[in-house]
Amino acid sequence: xxxxxEFSSExxxxxxxxxxxxxxxxxxxxxxxxxxxxxxxxxxxxxAVIRSPYAHARIVNIAIDYKIxxxxxxxxxxxxxxxxxxxxxVILDDWPLLAEKVVRHVGEPVVILVAASLHxxxxxxxxxxxxxxxxxAVFDPVxxxxxxxIQIFExxxxxSYWQQKNGDVxxxxxxxxxxxxxxxxxxxxxxxxxxxxxxxxxxxGHDSMTVYGSMQCPFYVQRCVAEILGMEWSKVNIIQTTxxxxxxxxxxxxxxxxxxxxxxxxxVRKPVKFLLTREExxxxxxxxxxxxxxxxxxxxxxxxxxxxxxxxxLNTGAYATLAPAVLYRAAMHAAGPYRCGNVDVQAYAVTTxxxxxxxxxxxxxxxxxxxxxxxxxxxxxxIGMDPSDFRELHILKVGDKTTxxxxxxxxxxxxxxxxxxxxxxxxxxxRKPTPTIAQVLEEQKKGKYRRKGIGISxxxxxxxxxxxxxxxxxxxxxxxxxxxxxxxxxxxTTEMGQGMITVLSQIVAEExxxxxxxxxMTPVDTSRVPDSGPTVASRATxxxxxxxxxxxxxxxxxxxxxxALKYEVDATDIEIKExxxxxxxxxxxxxxxxxxxxxxxxxxxxxxxAGWDVxxxxxxxxxxxxxxxxxxxxxxxxxxxxxxxxxxxxxxILNIWAAHDVGKAINPQTLExxxxxxxxxxxxxxxxxxxxxxxxxxxxxxxxxxxxxxxTKETPKIHSIIVEDPWSGGPYGxxxxxxxxxxxxxxxxxxxxxxxxxxxxxxxxxxxxxxxxAIQEKIEEEKV
Amino acid sequence: MSQILHxxxxxxxxxxxxxxxxxxxxxxxxxxYKGVKRGCKEGTCGTCTILLNDKAVKSxxxxxxxxxxxxxxxxxxxxxxxxxxxxxxxxxxxxxxQCGFCIPGMILSAKNLLDxxxxxxxxxxxxxxxxxxxxCTGYSGQIKAVLAAAAVMRGEK
Numbered sequence: 001x002x003x004x005x006e007f008s009s010e011x012x013x014x015x016x017x018x019x020x021x022x023x024x025x026x027x028x029x030x031x032x033x034x035x036x037x038x039x040x041x042x043x044x045x046x047x048a049v050i051r052s053p054y055a056h057a058r059i060v061n062i063a064i065d066y067k068i069x070x071x072x073x074x075x076x077x078x079x080x081x082x083x084x085x086x087x088x089x090v091i092l093d094d095w096p097l098l099a100e101k102v103v104r105h106v107g108e109p110v111v112i113l114v115a116a117s118l119h120x121x122x123x124x125x126x127x128x129x130x131x132x133x134x135x136x137a138v139f140d141p142v143x144x145x146x147x148x149x150i151q152i153f154e155x156x157x158x159x160s161y162w163q164q165k166n167g168d169v170x171x172x173x174x175x176x177x178x179x180x181x182x183x184x185x186x187x188x189x190x191x192x193x194x195x196x197x198x199x200x201x202x203x204x205g206h207d208s209m210t211v212y213g214s215m216q217c218p219f220y221v222q223r224c225v226a227e228i229l230g231m232e233w234s235k236v237n238i239i240q241t242t243x244x245x246x247x248x249x250x251x252x253x254x255x256x257x258x259x260x261x262x263x264x265x266x267x268v269r270k271p272v273k274f275l276l277t278r279e280e281x282x283x284x285x286x287x288x289x290x291x292x293x294x295x296x297x298x299x300x301x302x303x304x305x306x307x308x309x310x311x312x313x314l315n316t317g318a319y320a321t322l323a324p325a326v327l328y329r330a331a332m333h334a335a336g337p338y339r340c341g342n343v344d345v346q347a348y349a350v351t352t353x354x355x356x357x358x359x360x361x362x363x364x365x366x367x368x369x370x371x372x373x374x375x376x377x378x379x380x381x382x383i384g385m386d387p388s389d390f391r392e393l394h395i396l397k398v399g400d401k402t403t404x405x406x407x408x409x410x411x412x413x414x415x416x417x418x419x420x421x422x423x424x425x426x427x428x429x430x431r432k433p434t435p436t437i438a439q440v441l442e443e444q445k446k447g448k449y450r451r452k453g454i455g456i457s458x459x460x461x462x463x464x465x466x467x468x469x470x471x472x473x474x475x476x477x478x479x480x481x482x483x484x485x486x487x488x489x490x491x492x493t494t495e496m497g498q499g500m501i502t503v504l505s506q507i508v509a510e511e512x513x514x515x516x517x518x519x520x521m522t523p524v525d526t527s528r529v530p531d532s533g534p535t536v537a538s539r540a541t542x543x544x545x546x547x548x549x550x551x552x553x554x555x556x557x558x559x560x561x562x563x564a565l566k567y568e569v570d571a572t573d574i575e576i577k578e579x580x581x582x583x584x585x586x587x588x589x590x591x592x593x594x595x596x597x598x599x600x601x602x603x604x605x606x607x608x609x610a611g612w613d614v615x616x617x618x619x620x621x622x623x624x625x626x627x628x629x630x631x632x633x634x635x636x637x638x639x640x641x642x643x644x645x646x647x648x649x650x651x652x653i654l655n656i657w658a659a660h661d662v663g664k665a666i667n668p669q670t671l672e673x674x675x676x677x678x679x680x681x682x683x684x685x686x687x688x689x690x691x692x693x694x695x696x697x698x699x700x701x702x703x704x705x706x707x708x709x710x711x712t713k714e715t716p717k718i719h720s721i722i723v724e725d726p727w728s729g730g731p732y733g734x735x736x737x738x739x740x741x742x743x744x745x746x747x748x749x750x751x752x753x754x755x756x757x758x759x760x761x762x763x764x765x766x767x768x769x770x771x772x773x774a775i776q777e778k779i780e781e782e783k784v
Numbered sequence: 785m786s787q788i789l790h791x792x793x794x795x796x797x798x799x800x801x802x803x804x805x806x807x808x809x810x811x812x813x814x815x816x817y818k819g820v821k822r823g824c825k826e827g828t829c830g831t832c833t834i835l836l837n838d839k840a841v842k843s844x845x846x847x848x849x850x851x852x853x854x855x856x857x858x859x860x861x862x863x864x865x866x867x868x869x870x871x872x873x874x875x876x877x878x879x880x881x882q883c884g885f886c887i888p889g890m891i892l893s894a895k896n897l898l899d900x901x902x903x904x905x906x907x908x909x910x911x912x913x914x915x916x917x918x919x920c921t922g923y924s925g926q927i928k929a930v931l932a933a934a935a936v937m938r939g940e941k
Contacts, residue, residue, distance in 0.1 A: 019879065021876060021877075021879065022876070022879055022881055024881070024884065025875070025876040025879070025881045026865050026876060027865075027884075028881045028884030028887050029868065029872040029875045029876055029881060029884075029887055029888075029891065030819070030859065030860075030863065030864060030865055030868070030872065031817075031818065031819020031820075031858070031859035031860055031888045032819070032865070033884055034818075035821070035885065037822070038818040191919075192917075192919050193883070193885075193919055194821075194823045194829060194831055194883070194885040194886050194917060194918070194919055195821070195823070195883065195885040196822075196823070242884070243883065244821075244883045244884065244885030245882075245883040245885060245919050245920055246883075247919070277825065278823065278824045278825060278826070496883060497882035497883025497884065497920045498882065498920075499882065669879040670879065673879065673880070673882055673920070673921055673925070676921060676922025676924060676925070677882065677919075677920045677921045677922055679922060680921075680922045680923070681919070703824055703826050703828065704823070704824045704826070704828040704829050704917060705824070705826055705827075705828040709917060709919060711914050711915075711917060711923075712909075712910040712911075712913045712914050712916075712923045712926075712927065713910060713911070713914050715922055715923045715924070717924070718922045718924060
């Protein structure tokens with residue numbers, strides 16, 4: 001079933017492997033690209049949402065002065081006005097569109113107001129009064145699990161559970177010389193896509209509905225809007241607009257944004273725009289799950305990795321939304337890309353009264369990779385080994401079994417990434433012995449406060465949805481050649497800035513032998529291709545790429561048949577080379593591909609086909625804690641170099657070396673863009689970013705002046721290192737890469753800080769306050 | 785109470801009816817300059833950057849009324865697809881555009897720099913772009929692109 005085309009080098013290629021110009025660059029540098037809120041429709045209306053001010057409360061009464069609203073031309077909608085089901089489907093169906101009896105987080109939508117101007121809709125808030133009775137709330141996942149009185153999700157607030165089991169951990173710890181045990185905390189991270197969420201719903205009376213918007217997963221929105229409105233799915237059409245960044249934040253949230261707009265449009269039978277302000281966006285939409293992780297590692301003095309035991313508590317916020325899927329990835333990545341015979345991972349997603357957390361690049365894995373890679377470093381330190389050498393002893397190689405029992409028989413480039421990153425960074429030269437706190441203080445006395453350090457992480461990424469999401473793991477494509485020699489194609493996965501349009505255009509150009517400049521992708525529209533699953537899990541290039549290869553293969557056959565008839569040659573003896581169709585045996589050029597398309601058109605041949613792809617099988621047995629969790633794995637080594645001021649705790653990041661095994665770089669330029677951008681977001685996670693909640697569960701850091709993301713000034717030199725160990729299932733050997741660049745930066749950073757000043761952090765981000773406090777604590781501890 | 789604002793936008797004199805409390809960003813977008821983006825409305829993200837009397841400013845924290853008799857340049861005023869400004873061309877050539885939402889503002893900040901300093905150092909470029917947040921890239925491409933555009937504008941390439 002794999003559509004593998006052997007590819008030896010760039011020389012053979014017409015488009016794949018080349019640094020071709022991005023398809024969407026021109027419209028974006030001129031300001032022409034139409035984002036959601038750049039679109040207008042005749043008679044468009046605006047939507048305002050009245051949201052819960054409480055983290056947990058019962059709704060006693062909703063009083064709406066309909067008379068005044070009517071005189072103002074404002075329409076209000078509550079849960080009672082929903083014509084279909086009041087459920088936003090994601091996984092567990094616990095998320096309502098509008099709260100009816102209980103609100104479970106600050107910012108939860110209760111009433112919508114629709115008016116001809118946003119100002120009017122906002123003004124109308126005063127004619128709605130909602131009476132609440134506050135009930136006790138809980139915000140910490142460990143506290144919320146099995147909470148005796150506060151019930152948010154079923155009996156114990158645990159909405160998902162996954163485990164890994166391998167060997168006997170207790171025996172492993174008994175055989176260890178040293179056991180390292182720590183509890184870690186990771187923060188809520190905001191996506192901070194520069195374009196906030198927004199959708200526009202355009203009704204065709206009560207007959208059908210079209211929703212335009214900024215989103216990753218149009219097919220999710222299609223289902224939600226259909227179910228909310230009680231319409232058949234065929235009557236709901238979703239069209240993605242140019243999307244200004246997403247990073248997971250526009251995976252499930254547009255279900256809500258699009259459905260609120262659609263409900264408004266249904267009520268007033270006019271187009272309704274719903275565009276979130278930055279404050280509304282940060283306060284009320286998903287973020288990376290904060291987590292508590294208990295991690296125990298056992299090693300022998302000789303460097304054997306004897307046992308790993310992990311407990312993960314993901315804080316899912318008020319509704320499960322994507323938590324079961326996010327938790328699956330957390331559980332699978334918890335023990336790292338290492339060989340270890342005794343492993344026990346227990347992972348829980350626990351509901352609390354914070355905003356529902358969700359998908360964010362890495363999807364549950366950065367929360368466990370930070371502790372896991374900290375532990376590997378601490379283990380190496382405890383036996384006096386170089387942390388890169390210690391990792392090298394244990395990393396997975398071809399034929400090895402993961403800790404969850406999957407044999408990986410190909411495309412394992414981890415060792416290569418480790419060697420290249422170490423070599424290019426000058427690791428052994430830069431890596432100085434970690435100082436004791438006494439040495440740090442001694443240097444301070446001599447006026448030397450700044451110390452350099454270097455740290456490492458080795459990680460893997462289970463590509464695509466894996467066993468937990470396998471039912472969604474399919475993709476469609478549609479390819480149509482035009483008589484002028486141009487080609488258009490459609491897929492169901494989306495461009496959000498990552499470069500998918502460019503990379504898929506390269507694949508189509510390559511497959512059909514048509515100049516890249518003549519290949520165009522049409523906007524993603526749910527009526528063009530069947531449900532192709534979500535654009536998540538670094539799957540677009542591979543899944544849509546394979547569906548396009550399937551379609552192009554069919555088109556090639558259609559073209560070859562017409563050419564064979566006309567030129568009286570054997571249709572199986574034809575190939576495309578350098579934009580020409582030629583006979584394979586004689587190498588005789590027959591005609592250009594463009595002319596062949598004209599020929600097919602003139603002969604009234606079929607010029608459009610649909611392609612389809614289903615991901616290779618995966619299976620996970622949660623009872624046993626073992627399985628083939630993912631179809632393929634990407635691999636990465638990060639090395640971070642820092643300079644720490646030991647007196648005030650500030651950390652300057654000097655260099656990042658990011659070596660990634662991607663299978664095949666379809667476009668090295670867009671790939672480097674992914675590596676650099678992802679690394680910087682990972683640096684944000686490790687060093688700067690943290691959503692601050694008030695004790696009442698409200699987001700305090702609600703704009704970009706209080707929630708800080710890296711700017712040009714904080715950005716270090718990022719050295720992208722590309723390793724290509726091809727995967728036979730991917731187009732031209734490619735694997736997924738969107739998420740991996742973010743995932744391992746935080747621990748490489750904290751490990752570098754440890755190397756610089758000798759202190760370990762159990763909590764990120766590594767703010768100056770935390771680093772300073774860790775140094776003070778160590779001084780206290782060692783009484784120096 | 786409406787008032788009439790007299791401004792020159794991208795070289796064209798305009799009279800625009802505004803309310804005294806209206807924000808410049810909203811007026812520009814209403815007038816069809818949709819390359820001016822709203823990202824934060826508090827002056828931090830820089831995606832609404834324009835040139836006001838040849839100086840890069842954030843249009844989300846200016847009242848439209850403050851710009852009486854001023855000259856405004858938006859992304860629409862510096863180049864087109866067929867005739868791009870060297871900075872636009874360099875952003876395309878260096879492949880530094882991802883989601884694109886921050887790009888118009890960033891290009892105008894870069895133009896402001898190069899109009900005043902034709903031979904900036906890398907650090908000067910970093911400083912000039914410091915008020916334009918990008919969440920997709922690692923900024924290095926944009927910095928490289930601005931330096932490349934500077935060379936073109938100096939006539940070196």
